[in-house]
Amino acid sequence: MNAPDRYERFVVPEGTKKVSYERDTKIINAASFTIEREEHTIGNIIRMQLHRDENVLFAGYKLPHPLQYKIIVRIHTTSQSSPMQAYNQAINDLDRELDHLKNAFEAEMVKFSRDY
Amino acid sequence: MEGQSYARMPRVKIRELRDDYARFELRDTDASIANALRRVMIAEVPTIAIDLVEIEVNSSVLNDEFIAHRLGLIPLTSDRAMSMRFSRDCDACDGDGQCEFCSVEFHLMAVCRNDETQDVTSSDLISSDHTVVPVDYSESAASIDASDGISGNKKGGITIVKLRKGQEVKLRAIARKGIGKDHAKWSPAATVTFMYEPEIHINEDLMESLTLEEKKEWVESSPTPVFEIDQVTQQVMVVDAEAYTYDDEVIKKAEAMGKPGLVEINAKQDSFIFTVETTGAIKASQLLLNAIEILKQKLDAVRLSEDTVEADDQFGELGAHMRGG
Ligand SMILES: [Zn+2]
Numbered sequence: 081m082n083a084p085d086r087y088e089r090f091v092v093p094e095g096t097k098k099v100s101y102e103r104d105t106k107i108i109n110a111a112s113f114t115i116e117r118e119e120h121t122i123g124n125i126i127r128m129q130l131h132r133d134e135n136v137l138f139a140g141y142k143l144p145h146p147l148q149y150k151i152i153v154r155i156h157t158t159s160q161s162s163p164m165q166a167y168n169q170a171i172n173d174l175d176r177e178l179d180h181l182k183n184a185f186e187a188e189m190v191k192f193s194r195d196y
Numbered sequence: 197m198e199g200q201s202y203a204r205m206p207r208v209k210i211r212e213l214r215d216d217y218a219r220f221e222l223r224d225t226d227a228s229i230a231n232a233l234r235r236v237m238i239a240e241v242p243t244i245a246i247d248l249v250e251i252e253v254n255s256s257v258l259n260d261e262f263i264a265h266r267l268g269l270i271p272l273t274s275d276r277a278m279s280m281r282f283s284r285d286c287d288a289c290d291g292d293g294q295c296e297f298c299s300v301e302f303h304l305m306a307v308c309r310n311d312e313t314q315d316v317t318s319s320d321l322i323s324s325d326h327t328v329v330p331v332d333y334s335e336s337a338a339s340i341d342a343s344d345g346i347s348g349n350k351k352g353g354i355t356i357v358k359l360r361k362g363q364e365v366k367l368r369a370i371a372r373k374g375i376g377k378d379h380a381k382w383s384p385a386a387t388v389t390f391m392y393e394p395e396i397h398i399n400e401d402l403m404e405s406l407t408l409e410e411k412k413e414w415v416e417s418s419p420t421p422v423f424e425i426d427q428v429t430q431q432v433m434v435v436d437a438e439a440y441t442y443d444d445e446v447i448k449k450a451e452a453m454g455k456p457g458l459v460e461i462n463a464k465q466d467s468f469i470f471t472v473e474t475t476g477a478i479k480a481s482q483l484l485l486n487a488i489e490i491l492k493q494k495l496d497a498v499r500l501s502e503d504t505v506e507a508d509d510q511f512g513e514l515g516a517h518m519r520g521g
Pocket of ligand 1: 283290297299
């Protein structure tokens, strides 16, 4: 009867930003990104992509609580980059990988239907 | 500004492809991508399912809620789902969720007039949109009939309720777009799994120090048929590496036989074998393509926007102010 609506898990409430970030006050080039209404699917691919960036000294994500529908991504970079730059690049690189995967799968489907 | 790209170029090889089933290899990527695709295929690729039921008459043995629940679980052909609107963001019907952009209407009318029990099935549902109809399993059911003689429902539909003489069901149902995360009835996936490709190396020198009896004993210690003994050369060979379930039995057996290192098995960290099976709501190949599209949309939504940058500038200014700048 007083159960929260199921869509609260994935619909960002009005007036709430999807992404926000806060710079670390003590460490230079470190920041925490709060992503609303996302979980392991996004958190883990961003983290693993950040690990491929040589300017990233630390990248991790956490789901603070199963009933708080948000994740926190923490990034620490060298002075050659910044957490925001690394974050943006990770997303661009993942987007490019998925574009490539889509084309590769479509080409393979054509090849498969021809060969078999 | 634009740094170098760290993007990978994954490769795909299809092994088997049918309408509702696909088996393919995914290489040159990592487990995070494989797992993200699996998770999106199960819980975030949209389909259409019955979400609202208005019952006019129900004198069957099943109560109204029971029937409404069963209707919700019927897979509907959902090729339209990707381009449809979610009722909650539909402005054409103002949250009513009953317009053509975000819903499909169904009617069901059934009365039993005979002495014989009557099956009310998904094929009795009348749709307002010919592209959104209950998935027809009659073709696959017919092939099962022919192969092993199991006779299913004659009409091929999914049984909703059975009526005896004089009983009646009459209802109107609204189907909407949704995702598996909201309710499992919207999940297009029956199975989505991936496994790491195993790499098996047999230490031939050590293997040759075993007698034929010992080889047989070792080969049989695997719960799945991974190894075989060549009839002619009496050598142990890998016949099906992918049958290995990472159970470690053959490794333990080798140790127990006093031959540690007889076999080395590693999971390749960048190669995955996917098995995808759908409910029939969309094709298996389309499920993967839609999952890629949804994942791209999700990534796009978490990009830093002008808004986020501005918020930071304010914070930066405030920070500068607090530092006395
Ligand atoms: Zn609407």
